[in-house]
Amino acid sequence: xxxxxxxxxxxxxxxxxxxxxxxxFGAIGFVAVMAALLLWGDRGGYDLAFSAAMKLMKWYPLLxxxxxxxxxxxxxxxxxADDLYKMFHVWMGGLNGGLAIGTIxxxxxxxxxxxxxxxxxxxxxTIALPELLKRGxxxxxxxxxxxxxxxxxxxxxxxVVLVLYAxxxxxxxxxxxxxxxxxxxxxxxxxxxxxxxxxxxxxxxGPVLPPEERNxxxxxxxxxxxxxxxxLFIFASMMVPFVNGWTSLVESSAIGAMAAFxxxxxxxxxxxxxxxxxxxxxxxxxxxFMWIILAALAFGAVFDGLGAVKAIENVFTExxxxxxxxxxxxxxxSFILMGTFLDDTAMLVIVAPLYVPLxxxxxxxxxxxxxxxxxxxxxxxMTPPFGYNLFLMRAMAPPEISLRDIYASIIPFVIxxxxxxxxxxxxxxxxxxxxxxxxxx
Amino acid sequence: xxxxxxxxxxxxxxxxxxxxxxxxxxxxxMMGILLWSSVSKTFFMPSLWTLEMAQFxxxxxxxxxxxxxxQLGTNVRMDLLYGEWSPRRQAWxxxxxxxFLITYLGILLWGGIDSTIYSFKxxxxxxxxxxxxxxxxxxxxxxxxxxxxxxxxxxELLKDILRIRGEEI
Numbered sequence: 001x002x003x004x005x006x007x008x009x010x011x012x013x014x015x016x017x018x019x020x021x022x023x024x025f026g027a028i029g030f031v032a033v034m035a036a037l038l039l040w041g042d043r044g045g046y047d048l049a050f051s052a053a054m055k056l057m058k059w060y061p062l063l064x065x066x067x068x069x070x071x072x073x074x075x076x077x078x079x080x081a082d083d084l085y086k087m088f089h090v091w092m093g094g095l096n097g098g099l100a101i102g103t104i105x106x107x108x109x110x111x112x113x114x115x116x117x118x119x120x121x122x123x124x125x126t127i128a129l130p131e132l133l134k135r136g137x138x139x140x141x142x143x144x145x146x147x148x149x150x151x152x153x154x155x156x157x158x159x160v161v162l163v164l165y166a167x168x169x170x171x172x173x174x175x176x177x178x179x180x181x182x183x184x185x186x187x188x189x190x191x192x193x194x195x196x197x198x199x200x201x202x203x204x205x206g207p208v209l210p211p212e213e214r215n216x217x218x219x220x221x222x223x224x225x226x227x228x229x230x231x232l233f234i235f236a237s238m239m240v241p242f243v244n245g246w247t248s249l250v251e252s253s254a255i256g257a258m259a260a261f262x263x264x265x266x267x268x269x270x271x272x273x274x275x276x277x278x279x280x281x282x283x284x285x286x287x288x289f290m291w292i293i294l295a296a297l298a299f300g301a302v303f304d305g306l307g308a309v310k311a312i313e314n315v316f317t318e319x320x321x322x323x324x325x326x327x328x329x330x331x332x333x334s335f336i337l338m339g340t341f342l343d344d345t346a347m348l349v350i351v352a353p354l355y356v357p358l359x360x361x362x363x364x365x366x367x368x369x370x371x372x373x374x375x376x377x378x379x380x381x382m383t384p385p386f387g388y389n390l391f392l393m394r395a396m397a398p399p400e401i402s403l404r405d406i407y408a409s410i411i412p413f414v415i416x417x418x419x420x421x422x423x424x425x426x427x428x429x430x431x432x433x434x435x436x437x438x439x440x441x
Numbered sequence: 442x443x444x445x446x447x448x449x450x451x452x453x454x455x456x457x458x459x460x461x462x463x464x465x466x467x468x469x470x471m472m473g474i475l476l477w478s479s480v481s482k483t484f485f486m487p488s489l490w491t492l493e494m495a496q497f498x499x500x501x502x503x504x505x506x507x508x509x510x511x512q513l514g515t516n517v518r519m520d521l522l523y524g525e526w527s528p529r530r531q532a533w534x535x536x537x538x539x540x541f542l543i544t545y546l547g548i549l550l551w552g553g554i555d556s557t558i559y560s561f562k563x564x565x566x567x568x569x570x571x572x573x574x575x576x577x578x579x580x581x582x583x584x585x586x587x588x589x590x591x592x593x594x595x596x597e598l599l600k601d602i603l604r605i606r607g608e609e610i
Contacts, residue, residue, distance in 0.1 A: 017538070017541065019522055020523070020534055020538045021518045021522060021523025021524075021526075021531070021534060021535075021538070022518065022534075022535070022538035022539065022541060022542060023511075023516040023517070023518055023542060024516070024517050024518060025516065026538075026539070026541055026542030026545055027538075027541060029542075029545035029546075029549070030541035030542065030544055030545045032545075033544070033545055033548040033549070034544075037548070046548055046551050046552050046555070047551075047552035047555060047556060048552070049545070049548055049549040049552050050549055050551075050552030050553045050555075050556055050583075051552070051556075053500070053504075053549070053553070053583060054556070056500075057496050057497075057499070057500045057579070058496065060492065060496065062499065063471065063475070063495055063496070063499050066468055066471065066499065066502065066503075067468075067471070067472070067475075070468050241479070246479075246482075246483055247479040247482065247483070250475060250495070251475050251476075251478055251479040251482075252479075253475075254471070254472045254475030254476050254479070255475075255476065255479060257468075257472055258472055258476060279465050279466065279468060280462075280465055280513070281515075282465070282468055283461065283464070283465035283468070283502070283506045283509065283510060284509075284510045284513045284515035285515060286502070286503055286506070287503050287506045287507050287509075287510035287515065287516070288510060288515045288516050288517060290503035291503070291507060291510075291516065292517075295545070
């Protein structure tokens with residue numbers, strides 16, 4: 001049997017096993033160890049799984065994963081973001097659609113304090129959404145705003161998705177994170193622009209706050225503005241030592257986690273229950289990620305051993321005669337397509353080991369591709385029928401928002417994200433100038 | 442037989458829950474090591490041991506915590522079809538597919554034990570870094586964790602069998 005055929009067989013067996021609904025790490029790990037045993041016998045075959053565990057241990061940046069998950073849980077469980085929302089509420093209320101714009105701002109700040117989209121989603125759906133609906137905002141628009149805004153969590157540093165990508169692509173996490181900053185802010189700006197224009201044309205979508213709600217005295221306004229300092233402080237405590245080279249990325253993540261924890265304690269929000277939930281959920285989610293990575297590394301090792309990537313590349317360039325750019329565009333399209341029916345974590349571990357080395361072979365910059373990859377994941381998160389964010393939204397949103405509303409709400413935002421993706425594909429400098437500037441000064 | 446299964450489930454789940462709840466505070470251990478590392482690096486001599494110690498702590502954290510995360514149900518499944526099935530059908534499918542999981546864990550443990558035995562030979566395998574720690578303690582911890590994971594997977598299988606037979610767990 002040729003190696004390409006084995007690779008295809010492994011891939012389809014894994015897809016089939018995933019469909020049975022067994023735990024993802026079990027399905028991937030099983031295919032990996034069986035393939036290794038069948039290919040290389042019990043010499044070299046059986047220790048593949050465990051050497052993946054040793055490889056995982058030696059990959060130092062992975063330590064950031066539990067840190068950022070913990071940070072995210074502390075922030076969302078302790079509800080220290082409430083004040084942040086109030087700040088935007090008071091300062092932006094005078095504008096048509098101002099609260100929706102404020103919500104995007106809130107999401108950017110939350111994204112800068114944690115690396116997953118779940119925390120932003122939880123805060124958006126439980127704090128911002130009911131308030132916006134009460135003020136007569138169009139429900140489809142605000143549902144879209146929260147979903148699109150929270151997806152920034154995986155692009156703006158710290159980002160867990162980019163940590164995982166870095167491991168698979170063997171690229172430095174620091175540069176990847178910096179590469180995510182400008183595209184993240186650009187996308188947030190595009191969202192804001194869209195909301196502003198949309199509400200300009202049809203003001204009934206986002207009515208101005210009644211004057212009695214806006215006439216809050218200056219002292220109170222300033223007090224609320226200081227709430228905005230908290231995330232900036234947490235973000236700075238993490239990024240300043242890192243960018244200046246005083247601490248490594250991993251050490252910075254621990255400082256950030258500590259800062260978030262202390263902020264919650266000082267604000268008197270760290271109750272027994274919050275503490276228990278944050279610590280327990282951190283263990284649960286970290287274990288979920290780590291065991292999947294463990295299995296995916298074994299799977300990737302078999303793929304490497306087969307030279308499968310080289311074989312697939314040959315099919316595209318030699319046999320089909322496609323240019324690298326054509327292949328890249330085809331890959332992004334298939335990625336979005338897969339994202340519509342695949343679970344997000346499954347996507348991350350299945351698609352990345354296959355696509356990332358291929359992109360490298362084609363001669364593209366892997367840091368730049370990391371940003372494209374993350375935006376595509378964001379889009380995949382949000383596209384029906386199976387998007388992680390869609391289900392989360394369904395679970396957290398008030399009952400008057402139906403699944404149909406949620407599906408309809410994301411359409412304009414997905415179009416904006418595809419536009420952002422295209423812009424970054426055409427102008428790689430948007431992603432690359434910041435890491436270049438910081439690392440080559 | 443049912444009695445035996447119940448007592449197995451009870452004991453294994455109890456043990457893994459205890460261990461899991463203990464290691465979940467490991468997040469603070471990791472944080473502590475890393476903070477010490479940043480402090481010592483900035484103000485006095487950089488410590489040699491922090492990097493690897495943090496790595497060992499992380500491995501212990503996720504491997505020993507694994508069985509508890511299975512109990513908590515945080516391990517994602519692809520629920521495209523699975524989510525639509527009845528609990529009975531889920532239990533049937535799970536009781537078959539959990540054998541994949543058990544096979545994987547078994548081979549993982551096999552490789553682990555082999556690697557641990559190697560670490561004890563030739564005066565003990567050391568990590569090739571400046572600190573040069575022995576590697577057998579972490580490997581023993583990893584094997585223990587994988588073994589506990591295996592016990593937990595069997596416990597899940599027994600639970601599914603009880604569910605199919607319509608008995609209480």
